[in-house]
Amino acid sequence: MLIAPNAAVAQLRENISDLEGAPRRFARTVSVCNFVDDVLPCGGLPLGCIHELRGNPASVTAFAGLLSARIPGQGAIFYIEPSRTFYPLGLLPFGVDLQRWIHIRARRPKDLLWIVLEVLRCPQVNAVLAALPSADLTFSRRLQLAAESSGATGFLFGNLASAITRWQISPIRNFGWSLELLYCRGGRPGAWNVAGHNGQLELARPTQRELTGALSKTA
């Protein structure tokens, strides 16, 4: 049977991406900003999966808030933490609509893990931001499966072995962040200095330096 060359190439590409483990199932993505999207395998941050964020608590929350505000749809956004340290007014400059947010306080670590899992399973949830104690491989795999089944995206602050991407965010001078993509399944790690303007991220200084694969801390 004769296959048109383009179709054959597409077929081969697909096979390769399957072998690479690039998650084809993460077809829905959200744009971080153009220069970061170039590095990410699907042309944006995949939705319906777990992302691990590390670093300064304020910057991490703001970064996750900014991304969750861009997710299309009117689903709820959950913030789950063991004690109240979240101050929502700080997120307003990042284009966040607080009417859709639900804040949950769970003192006991056991409750916290259960809640994150339950919330990730709900199809009417857009995003879950949670300060998690470190979860073992089995549990973080369960979180990942829950997110895949419902399409909710988890931005979790803690050690998660099976996260699709892992970010380190720290503040830099002049109201900017240093954004470091430590690990990305099917993509390359990288580091950027960015500044936020009206809910958009821009390159702060042209100092983009891409880390080699050897430097990445893969799980």
Next chain:
Amino acid sequence: MSRRLLCLYFPDLPDSAQIKQRLIHWCNRYSPLVGDDGFGGIVLDITGCSHLFGGEEALLNDLQTRIRRAGHRVRGAIADGLGAAWALAHYSKQVIVTGSELPQALNPLPVEALRLPEEVTRALRRVGLSTIGAFQKVSRQAIVTRFSAATLLRLDQAFGQVEETITPYRQPAPYSARQSLPEPIATADAVEYVLRELLKDLCVRLEKEHMGARHLILDCYRVDGTVAACEIGTSKPVRSVKRLMRLFSERLDSIDAGFGIETLILSVFNLERFDPAQFMLPELDPNSKQNPEALDELVDRLGMRLGFQHVTRIQICESFLPEHAVAFQPVTTPQIQSATWPEYRLRPVHWIDPPTRIEVSTIHPGGAPVRFRLGQRLHRIVKSEGPERLAPEWWRAQQPLHWKARDYYRIEDESGCRFWIFKELQIIESSVSRWYLRGQLA
């Protein structure tokens, strides 16, 4: 038709509020309106309830047998009105009296049966009025002048001329469903089955009347005369059996069946109007596979586990004070439109509560901060913005603990970390000002 009241007299009930409360709760299985009679007994309004138990006599017998089996001595009487029922329960052999027989039944009773203070009964006996019948012959005018209007009132109450209200220990549930079982049940599966049947009945009625339940209580009456209760609340009116069942199933484990449960009563204590929504045509709705109530269900389950005070919506309030500007409202309360926040007032994302005391150096007293020490680390301040002076709101009834104006600064240290700090203004300007770390900016 006058109300039929059943009064219970316990000759030797220990003086314990707990036992009394348990008995009152248990009596609820006979009538939705049960209360304390104010004289150490219990009163039930059994108007329209007795036929469920095969008549008044059968009801009274059933109730007394069960209480006696639980180890309490009891005497009950039924009459039109609390005064008459109380008198009969305490002093008469005749326990069920209907309207026309009442004077005949009350007249031979001693005046003590009128629930009068002791000094009044003693005075009545001194003048030779030892029975109700004799007392009733005295003219009304004379009773008021010789004794008091309250004495006359008691007499009228006994004969049902003045209606007496009873205070139910809990509001009668607007909707309830009950199931009496021929054999007591003890397994969780059986309780679940009965509950599902009760919920079906209830939800059919709720649907017919366009109502939804917000607060439900399941009372399980055990054979030994005790009651186990199980309670659920919801964030929005609900009338789906499946959803209510799921909420109950998380609580059913806490029910201890004891020697077996013989009656279950499911009551709705809080209702709200809930108009039926038209179902989406599956072809037109792209998300038809999704359960449209998934989020509500999730929130209810979380609220049941954590308490609804911990499952909250975020509301911006009309206040500049950081403590008052944000309210975490339980999801069960109706959503109110948030105020708009002026975005030039940048606020932290990470909140530090209570604020941490820090050592700050300034160029000159009252000037902008240049350095601060947090723990062991010294932060050199590269940029600072401020002061933003926020004074307490005197019009608020409830003040926060502090009652001083504060000067807030946004600062950035040499590593780029951004903080929100404040200086507490002293009423008398002293040389030492106190600085605190309130939060971290993104």
